[in-house]
């Protein structure tokens with residue numbers, strides 16, 4: 001039986017990454033991401049499997065973002081019993097991310113069931129609970145970067161640094177097919193060179209095939225230094241007006257990058273040392289993991305932490321776990337910076353801060369991440385005159401500053417550069433992108449005379 005690769009999810013879209021590699025006697029899954037969409041579609045897509053989880057010999061997880069690890073508890077509920085391989089940092093981060101995902105789902109289902117009970121409709125269950133998420137991570141088996149490891153009969157895996165978030169990996173599989181060995185690379189997601197906390201992505205050598213993300217297949221990012229200067233200007237402007245700066249932020253990687261830059265700006269006296277609050281228990285826990293797993297940081301950050309000079313700990317920075325303390329920030333009228341989740345302003349503590357601060361024109365909402373369509377975050381980015389929070393309309397008078405330079409994904413130039421350094425390649429499969437972005441990269445690669453391919457969902461291809 002020749003080796004095959006099936007694209008189960010995260011094709012022509014950015015969420016729900018999952019791919020199945022099969023060869024004689026072995027089945028290995030790469031990622032089991034959560035498909036994110038409206039409630040009904042969410043449940044349908046995330047509970048429909050094109051394979052038998054029972055038959056899997058191994059699952060290899062690239063990184064702790066929920067669109068890559070978020071359906072692991074769901075696959076376990078459907079029968080997965082094999083080991084799950086990933087890095088040490090990803091194991092620890094995934095535990096927090098999955099528990100949080102379980103908690104959000106339980107809350108959502110409680111809300112839905114309250115309505116369904118009133119209407120006499122059947123009650124629903126979450127995909128998985130916080131407890132099930134926590135149990136799932138017991139199957140995780142940590143690996144170090146660079147070690148070649150037999151994960152299933154005839155399949156060896158090596159993880160190398162993807163430079164995307166803490167602990168993220170490019171997965172390299174050596175698949176034995178009779179007398180020959182096929183080398184497959186999986187760079188989903190691929191990081192960006194020069195990120196402040198991480199090492200640059202490693203280029204795997206000797207690949208036959210490459211599965212590559214294409215989130216920004218047709219776009220270029222502004223340099224990361226732009227993020228720093230725009231952050232500085234927005235903060236100084238707001239302080240002059242005696243306002244507050246609210247930063248809605250994703251809790252994993254983005255929050256830590258923002259803290260890193262704030263520390264640097266204060267150190268260099270580019271902004272005054274006003275109080276900074278990280279108002280998120282999850283971001284607080286994640287930041288602790290960053291300080292624990294220094295091996296996964298770049299040399300500069302790792303050494304700073306080891307000599308007691310952590311970019312995540314400074315005098316005017318405070319991590320807020322307690323809900324009362326979070327609410328008390330509303331009574332404090334001094335200029336301050338509040339970093340809070342959720343990243344797209346759909347839930348979490350940031351909602352209270354937005355509600356209390358967006359009507360005052362002295363304040364600033366500083367957007368540092370992607371805001372999807374139909375989210376409160378997107379409405380703020382579009383600077384609508386009125387926005388609805390907890391069912392009440394608020395006038396948006398605060399300044400809105402959008403900084404796009406923070407991305408942790410390779411842009412078009414980064415993707416092309418990575419491919420050029422990984423050549424020769426028999427074929428490049430483009431996944432993890434909205435169709436127009438994947439197509440843009442596809443056209444670029446074809447123009448370079450390379451064999452690029454845009455697979456369809458559930459399509460299966462031969463690896464020869």
Ligand SMILES: [Zn+2]
Pocket residue numbers: 063065164189
């Ligand atoms: Zn990611």
Ligand SMILES: [Zn+2]
Pocket residue numbers: 014017065067068188189432
């Ligand atoms: Zn992703």
